């Protein structure tokens with residue numbers, strides 16, 4: 001998986017150098033894809049099919065490829081942070097997870113521009129290259145930096161209002177909020193203690209699968225914001241175990257904002 005991520009990263013690095021020549025198309029409102037995404041995905045698919053014939057795939061661009069081996073499937077985002085990439089911002093990643101018998105087993109997130117490989121395997125810890133990762137130890141929300149993601153243009157008005165309420169609840173109670181534009185890296189950075197926490201709603205499995213393994217193996221806690229299944233809804237909250245209930249409380253508190261006024 002690391003070799004596949006590195007090979008895709010080489011292709012992305014070449015394309016990033018000539019970003020103005022890429023063909024860009026729209027999959028939906030503010031949902032862009034370029035030939036850089038497709039090229040990187042094909043490289044990962046070819047690498048992993050050769051290394052593990054028969055495994056299935058869930059890929060952002062190509063979709064589902066059923067394998068003959070029903071226990072194992074890779075979950076692939078060839079380029080997480082497409083919008084950054086297309087705007088010449090060097091904050092994007094390759095994200096690959098392996099799910100075995102319905103459980104996330106391994107995760108690799110490769111930050112191409114910084115040449116950082118974040119990887120984790122259940123029971124083996126989380127690593128940045130060969131340094132073991134641990135989530136941040138901070139317990140005080142007021143000292144914490146929390147990452148998030150904005151709902152994209154085209155989402156319901158309600159999802160934008162929910163986001164505004166959540167930010168309104170978080171800004172006075174934390175040291176700062178960040179929106180860097182790659183959910184996979186937000187989770188990898190939470191695993192590495194660069195962020196104290198991360199929340200975002202309605203992500204896709206390929207945005208978060210690898211990052212979930214990283215955060216768990218770095219000693220962090222992952223939950224679904226409203227109590228459902230995180231890979232199903234993609235609404236995720238990640239942090240250390242001390243901050244987690246405090247962040248949950250802020251998100252619950254956010255849900256009550258404006259309610260009185262609208263009755």
Ligand code: IPD
Nearest residue numbers: 079080081082149181182183207
């Ligand atoms: C996006 C990034 C972003 C998140 C979006 C995702 P993409 O993935 O993870 O941080 O806010 O919701 O769609 O499309 O660049 O792979």
Ligand code: CA
Nearest residue numbers: 031032060082
């Ligand atoms: Ca996309």
Ligand code: CA
Nearest residue numbers: 077080081207
């Ligand atoms: Ca993504």
Ligand code: CA
Nearest residue numbers: 060077079080
């Ligand atoms: Ca993507």
